[in-house]
Amino acid sequence: MLSIFAFCLLVQLYFVLFVHLRLTNTQIEALPTTASKPVSVIICARNEIVNLKQYLPIVLSQNYPEFEVVVVNDRSWDGTEDYLEDLEKKYDNLKIVKILDSDKFLAGKKFAATMGIKAAKYEWMVFTDADCVPESENWLRYMQQSDREETEIILGFSPYIKTRGLLNALIRFETFFTGVNYLSFALKGMPYMGVGRNLAYKKPLFFKNKGFAAHMHIQSGDDDLFVNANANAFNTEIRISSDSQVWSEPNSSWRSYLRQKKRHFGAGKLYKSKHKFILSVQIIFQFLFYCAFTACMFFGRDAQYIAGGILLLSIIIKCFVYLKLLKRLNCGDLRWCFPILDILLFLFLSINGFFALFGKKKVNWR
Template sequence: MRALLAFRNTIVELNILEISLLGAFVFCFLVQLYFSLFVHAKLASYKIDEIPERAVNPISVIVCARNEIQNLEKYLASILNQDYPQFEVVVVNDRSWDGTGDFLERLAKQHSHLKVVTVAEGEKFIAGKKFAVTMGIKAASYEWLVFTDADCEPASAHWLMGMQQPADQNIEILLGYSPYFKKRSLLNCLIRFETFFTAVNYLAFALKGMPYMGVGRNMAYKKSLFFKNKGFATHMHIPSGDDDLFVNAHAHAHNTAIQIHKETHVWSEPKTSFFDYLRQKKRHVGAGKFYKPKHKFVLSLQIAVQFLFYIIGIVLLCLPATLYLGIGIFALSIIIRSFVYPRLLKRLNYGELSWWFPLLDLILFVFLVLNAFLSIFVKKVKWK
């Protein structure tokens, strides 16, 4: 009772500015709470089905490679040796000059289910990954297409078994998950934590019936869906977006499913340079500008609320009258979110980051602000 009276007296003593700031802070807290408890928590409680024991339809795996001989030598075998009765691996050699072509030719003689498509230098086509992906899809023999990158390694030999066409034939898009390998650096922790939140967001929203993106390191869709919608025709001029823009344009509540079984994860090599990572994120930000308006609104709201929550929180902590209220609300936010995200971190193969969640959340916020600021000035992006 005394605590309630003290709280009431504190509110009464605040001026208009302090009350406005506190109100905005509480609003941001509640919106943040909605995304955590009613969107992301849905992924935490999602029942993961066992991988099917029987393959139903053949699969074409599409891999685009530009000067990727080292990664192909390291990871392509794990794709070629998948435990699946009928599949092919289509590798598109996109204008490489590092020996990728010779390596693939030698490997194709050893593996009959490896198909090599070569894109040569020239002026008669639009250079870029979307053109390479299109060539790979055209060369694919089967209807169900599974996509990954040259620097990726499936978590198990059952990856394709889990990423095959779901039993529901209405499903045309299957969104997988692709974590990054662990390295000993703060940058690596940031990359993995940012990737984690991106994955939680697009997978959770897909479960809620609003799929808005996928990652080309681990996703699948029907070949007929690609050609029915004229491929990447509407955004061929954008350097990035062969994965997320395609999903954003054609995925909906009734044709999209997710697959997050641990044996279907696809591990990927992370950037080791901060500036390389910034360039990568710049490509992603550039593609995001072309999302559907409702998706842009929701994603912008998430970022804006996170930004305002921290900025207003800092201001409240600097004002003596709101110091303890600010600390209380901020602590409550951390406590509530700590019941959701550490569980998701473990589910998505980043369990060791659970203990660092509050600190990484703050570092990620600073990085996203920096990335948004730099994206205003860095205009040109390219693939490889």
């Protein structure tokens, strides 16, 4: 049992030291001094008037010479339409796309995003959500088209706004760890996902690969499944500077958070086989690690001491890497409870994954 426990540690250390550590050592990009080409920002909104009033003017006022903001009003009934029409009179760079209420349009956010992409007049598109606010007025400068002609996708990071309570800490830590994982694997030449709160790609790439056609039948995946299908080691870059980030409103209830994770779990089933394998190895060996440690506690005192030493070594090595990354990705306040959150997140994801397998299948995006 100690041998199994030690082997599980070695597997975990591969991801910590040979994947995630790469992100720690990556140089943070400097602010681009010029803007290369015009940009289309695309935001899908369904009954988001409160967030639009608070955050949309900030997006519309970015420090970028030529850009448009395409807001797709997806059948809202909360006054969003009137607000957008009033705002359109003030901002010349605001474009409104309205989806009418009809059974034909029950495909959800992917249909809304497709309508926004079709309406965008520029080749380079940056995606965010209605409940997101850029960290800086220079956000678009960081997420603009790369100088490398091969680059077709840019992955950004989007932390959640800090509030009080365990749920908020868990959400922000899970978002941090997910970000570390997909950004690190992108650096390693294996990009497997991105988040629609802070993502950019070329319009021709979308239409060349038939957009969301391959996974239009499921509610989620407008961001991660598109990246999973189209990103590779040569056409993908990342942005981790603080000014390249956008902050998002977190879920305020366990129920809404569970519903969100259920959508994400459903999308993960459609990842490429190699990505599903490597992600499965991560979670399985973490599960076996804690199971083996628990089992060792039922053996003699010598086994308990050795298992405790292995666990302590694991915590020390993880702290060495992740405490730096927490600070780098604007989540530094979580470092004081990192070991506890690491265990709680594993337990939560394991339980949620089980219920996602056997619960109701249909989950709406809004």
